[in-house]
Structure formats: structure tokens, C-alpha cells
Amino acid sequence: MSLADSVLTGDRLSLARVLTQVENDTPDGRAALDALFPHTGKAHLIGVTGAPGTGKSSLVNQLALHFRKQNKRVAIVAVDPSSPFTGGAVLGDRVRMKDLSGDAGVFIRSMATRGSLGGLAQATAGVVQVFDAAGYDVIMIETVGAGQSEVDIARLAHTTLVVEAPGLGDDIQAIKAGILEIADILVVNKADRPGVENTEKALKSMLDMAHPTQRVYLHHGTPLVPSGHSPQVQRTWGEMEGGWIPPILKTVATEGKGIAELIEQIEKHAAHLHVSGDWAARERARLESELEAALQETLMSQFRERVSDQQYNEVMRQVFERSLSPGEAVKKLTNGRAK
Amino acid sequence: MTDKKIRVLVAKPGLDGHDRGAKVVARALRDAGMEVIYTGLRQTPEMIAEAALQEDVDVVGLSILSGAHMALAPRIMELLKANGQTHVKVFIGGIVPDEDIPRLMEIGITGVYGPGASTEDIVKEIRSAIKGK
Numbered sequence: 001m002s003l004a005d006s007v008l009t010g011d012r013l014s015l016a017r018v019l020t021q022v023e024n025d026t027p028d029g030r031a032a033l034d035a036l037f038p039h040t041g042k043a044h045l046i047g048v049t050g051a052p053g054t055g056k057s058s059l060v061n062q063l064a065l066h067f068r069k070q071n072k073r074v075a076i077v078a079v080d081p082s083s084p085f086t087g088g089a090v091l092g093d094r095v096r097m098k099d100l101s102g103d104a105g106v107f108i109r110s111m112a113t114r115g116s117l118g119g120l121a122q123a124t125a126g127v128v129q130v131f132d133a134a135g136y137d138v139i140m141i142e143t144v145g146a147g148q149s150e151v152d153i154a155r156l157a158h159t160t161l162v163v164e165a166p167g168l169g170d171d172i173q174a175i176k177a178g179i180l181e182i183a184d185i186l187v188v189n190k191a192d193r194p195g196v197e198n199t200e201k202a203l204k205s206m207l208d209m210a211h212p213t214q215r216v217y218l219h220h221g222t223p224l225v226p227s228g229h230s231p232q233v234q235r236t237w238g239e240m241e242g243g244w245i246p247p248i249l250k251t252v253a254t255e256g257k258g259i260a261e262l263i264e265q266i267e268k269h270a271a272h273l274h275v276s277g278d279w280a281a282r283e284r285a286r287l288e289s290e291l292e293a294a295l296q297e298t299l300m301s302q303f304r305e306r307v308s309d310q311q312y313n314e315v316m317r318q319v320f321e322r323s324l325s326p327g328e329a330v331k332k333l334t335n336g337r338a339k
Numbered sequence: 340m341t342d343k344k345i346r347v348l349v350a351k352p353g354l355d356g357h358d359r360g361a362k363v364v365a366r367a368l369r370d371a372g373m374e375v376i377y378t379g380l381r382q383t384p385e386m387i388a389e390a391a392l393q394e395d396v397d398v399v400g401l402s403i404l405s406g407a408h409m410a411l412a413p414r415i416m417e418l419l420k421a422n423g424q425t426h427v428k429v430f431i432g433g434i435v436p437d438e439d440i441p442r443l444m445e446i447g448i449t450g451v452y453g454p455g456a457s458t459e460d461i462v463k464e465i466r467s468a469i470k471g472k
């Protein structure tokens with residue numbers, strides 16, 4: 001039996017091994033991903049992002065406990081940064097997830113970013129696919145707290161939680177503008193701390209300001225309106241049937257307060273995605289970008305095999321002398337086959 | 340970039356709150372380019388074995404300053420074995436009397452370190468233990 005087969009039968013040791021192979025991008029890992037792919041596409045992927053120390057791990061811990069009460073199997077992928085100098089990492093998210101120990105329905109895996117800048121590791125999507133194939137119903141992905149670009153998590157997850165906490169600078173400017181583009185649910189954690197109201201207010205007014213244009217997807221300048229709606233009727237996305245305005249929820253992760261309400265909103269969001277067709281749209285967009293990335297990688301390595309370093313360096317020299325434009329250089333290197 | 344990283348679980352089994360040594364060692368291993376999963380205080384042997392399995396680590400490092408190492412270490416070795424993780428190398432640091440060391444080696448512990456142990460030596464010995472497998 002192959003390792004991938006053992007993963008499908010629920011063997012935890014094999015699952016752990018395959019995760020390592022996928023993380024290290026080994027030939028075995030790639031083969032496992034191929035074999036497991038037909039079994040993916042069932043899990044609800046929940047992204048949890050936000051500034052360092054806002055309580056992401058503590059929240060994930062609480063959410064997992066609740067999902068377990070519903071008898072859902074839960075996987076957690078916790079990403080922390082690698083040191084850019086040594087390549088090493090201290091992965092500490094498990095410290096806040098002790099309550100989940102001893103439950104065979106939970107599997108926690110820590111990952112280092114290994115040089116990737118987007119808040120996730122290169123291999124995070126692959127690791128998530130393995131968990132999906134292994135039959136985990138809910139997969140929570142905790143990103144690096146730095147959040148240089150939270151867009152990666154929004155692309156990967158079906159539902160993205162953005163976690164804020166009071167006292168991080170509660171004016172509108174301090175809350176990153178990009179947040180509303182990726183948040184499906186806004187969480188104000190540490191609601192036991194002074195200043196919650198300010199944080200909540202700041203988020204609310206940001207949401208109100210953004211509201212009229214929020215989530216109207218422009219397609220060549222024309223608002224895309226779900227079929228069944230007359231495009232002549234000027235309505236904001238939020239008012240449209242099936243629209244989604246990110247709710248703001250207050251939680252105290254250390255005490256489990258507000259978690260039931262948060263779960264309710266997560267489930268509402270999943271239902272919304274299914275009803276509106278956004279679930280399929282997100283899946284499609286993600287798979288397409290995966291396909292494109294794989295294509296790029298393969299075409300690039302084919303190109304490297306065909307073109308010698310000498311040829312390449314010679315063309316590069318001409319580009320540097322400005323006797324050849326980069327576009328002309330590409331034509332030359334690909335024997336005129338570039339468009 | 341894709342050469343295999345050494346993954347180490349650093350855990351504090353038992354009830355003592357001495358976590359300085361564990362943190363010092365965790366940082367030293369990170370600075371040596373390893374990926375360290377730190378689990379924090381008050382871990383039971385079951386929790387440690389489970390985390391070692393989920394994280395598919397190469398090394399488990401136990402920091403014990405309570406004097407309970409002779410009870411905790413054998414149990415952890417047993418659980419690792421039961422989980423099929425016989426390839427995992429186990430190191431212990433903290434307060435361990437010299438006369439306990441032979442027995443710990445007998446049950447399969449790879450290395451034991453006391454107060455003042457050099458983190459350079461620890462890094463070196465973890466590396467060579469991994470290479471040897």
C-alpha cells in the first residue's frame with residue numbers, strides 16, 4: 001500500500017510523513033499530491049490572520065473545540081516565520097492549543113515559511129490538500145502574524161477571519177486598508193481589555209465607508225451582477241440578495257466567550273458561499289492559479305533545459321548594453337516562438 | 340532551499356516551571372537553522388508523543404528540572420515506539436544526576452545535558468545523531 005493510500009485509510013503516521021514530503025517538495029510528495037487530488041474539495045478551509053499576538057492561536061483552539069462538539073474532524077495548519085538569516089524557526093502556536101491534545105479528531109501541524117513572504121509557506125496549499133483528502137471536515141490555517149500580504153490566505157481559504165485586538169492603535173489609519181478586501185469576518189478578540197469599543201467603532205466606520213463600493217466585482221469596468229438581477233438597478237453588493245457584509249464579532253479567546261456566535265457566522269458564511277455560487281467560483285480561481293503556477297514552473301524548467309547558460313548570458317549582455325530589449329531577447333531565446 | 344530541515348520538538352514534561360533552559364536551547368537550535376516546535380510547559384508524555392507524531396519530527400528534546408526524569412523518560416520512549424516513531428532521537432536536558440545517565444542511555448536516550456551545557460555541543464550532537472540514521 002502506498003503512503004497516499006494509507007492516508008486515505010486514516011493512518012496518522014502516514015499522514016504526518018506525507019505532510020513532510022509535501023512540505024519538502026520531494027518527488028514522493030508530488031506523487032502523493034497527484035494520488036490524493038481526486039479526494040480533495042470537501043473540506044471547509046478557514047483562514048485566520050491578523051497582527052502578531054492578537055490571539056489567533058487561542059481562537060483557533062476555541063474554534064476547534066466547538067467544531068469537535070459538532071463531531072467534525074479538524075486539522076490545523078499553523079504557520080510561523082523562518083529566520084531570514086539562519087533558515088531556522090521557532091514554531092510556538094501549539095502552546096495555545098493544549099486543549100486539543102488527546103483527541104484523535106484533531107491534527108495540528110506547524111509550518112515555517114521557509115523564505116516565502118505572503119504569510120503562508122510555499123507548501124501550505126499542498127499540506128491543506130493532504131488534510132482535505134484525509135477527510136478533515138474543517139481545516140484552519142493560521143498565518144504569520146506579520147501580514148505583509150494577507151492576500152495569499154484569502155485566495156486559499158473559503159472563509160477568512162481577520163483578528164484585531166484593542167490597543168494596537170485603534171484609529172482607522174492603523175487598521176490596514178487591505179483588510180476589508182480579504183475579511184469575510186472581522187473578529188475583535190481580547191474583548192475583556194479596555195478599548196474594545198474603540199476598535200469596534202473604527203472597524204465599523206471603515207466598513208461603512210467602504211460599503212457602497214465594497215464587493216462589487218468589476219469586469220472591464222462593468223459591475224458583475226449575479227444572474228437574475230437586472231443590471232440597470234443600481235444597488236450595492238451588500239443590499240443584493242445573497243450579498244455578504246463582513247460581520248464584526250467580539251471574542252475573549254482565553255475564556256471561550258463569543259465563540260458560539262463566531263461559529264454561527266462562519267457557518268452562515270459557508271452557506272452564503274454555496275447559495276451565491278461563490279464557493280465554486282473561489283475553488284475555480286484557486287485551482288486555476290495552481291494550474292498556472294505549475295505550468296509556469298514546468299515551462300521554465302523546459303526552457304532552462306533547451307537554452308544553454310552561454311546563450312542566455314550572451315542575450316543578457318545585449319540587453320544590458322541596450323542593444324536588445326527584454327522583449328526581443330525573449331523572442332531570440334525562444335526561437336521567435338514568444339508572442 | 341529544499342534540503343531537508345531538521346525538525347525538533349522541544350517540550351517540558353511534568354509540572355516544573357523552569358522553562359529558561361528549554362527556551363535557550365530552542366533559540367540555539369533555531370539559530371543553527373533547525374525548525375523547532377515549542378510546546379510549552381506541563382506536557383504529559385501522551386501530549387509529547389502525539390505532537391512528535393503530528394509534526395513528524397526527527398528529534399524530541401525534553402527539558403526536565405523537577406527530578407522526575409526517571410518516570411517521564413521511559414514512558415515517552417514507550418509511547419514513541421508504540422506510535423512507530425522508533426527513528427526519533429531523544430535528548431534530555433536539565434537536572435539529571437550522573438548515576439541516572441546509564442539507565443537513560445539503556446532505554447534509548449541519545450544524549451543528556453546538565454546546567455552549563457554548551458549549546459554548540461548540543462547542536463553538533465543533534466546534527467550527527469540525525470546523520471547517523
Ligand code: B12
Nearest residue numbers: 355356357358359360400402404405406432433453454456
Ligand atoms: C532559575 C531557577 C528557578 C526559577 C525558574 C525561572 C524559569 N522560568 O525558568 C524560579 C525562581 C521560578 C525557580 C523556582 C523553583 N525552583 Co528552581 N532553579 C533555578 C536555577 C537556579 C537555575 C535554572 C535555570 O534557569 N538555569 C539556566 C538554564 C539556561 O539552564 P538549564 O535549565 O539547566 O539548561 C541547560 C541544560 O540543562 C541543558 N538543557 C536544558 N533543557 C534542555 C533541553 C534539551 C532538549 C537539551 C538538549 C538540553 C537542555 O541546556 C541548557 C543550556 O546549558 C536552578 C539551579 C541550577 N543551577 O540549575 C534551580 C533548581 C532547578 N530549582 C529547584 C527547585 C527545587 C525549585 C522550586 C521547587 C523551589 C521551591 N521550593 O519553590 C521552584 C519550583 C518552581 C516551579 N514552578 O517548578 C531545584 C531543583 C531540584 C531537583 N530537580 O532536584 C534546583 C536544581 C535548585 C537546587 N539546587 O535545589 N527556580
Ligand SMILES: Nc1nc2c(ncn2[C@@H]2O[C@H](COP(=O)(O)OP(=O)(O)OP(=O)(O)O)[C@@H](O)[C@H]2O)c(=O)[nH]1
Nearest residue numbers: 052053054055056057058096145189190252253254
Ligand atoms: N486578555 C486576553 N488575552 C488573550 C486573549 N486571547 C489571547 N490572549 C493572550 O494573548 C497572547 C497571544 O495569544 P496567541 O493566541 O498566541 O496570539 P497569536 O495571534 O496566535 O500570536 P502569534 O501567533 O505570535 O502572532 C497570549 O498570552 C494569550 O493568552 C483574550 O481574549 N483576552
Ligand SMILES: [Mg+2]
Nearest residue numbers: 056057093142
Ligand atoms: Mg499564533
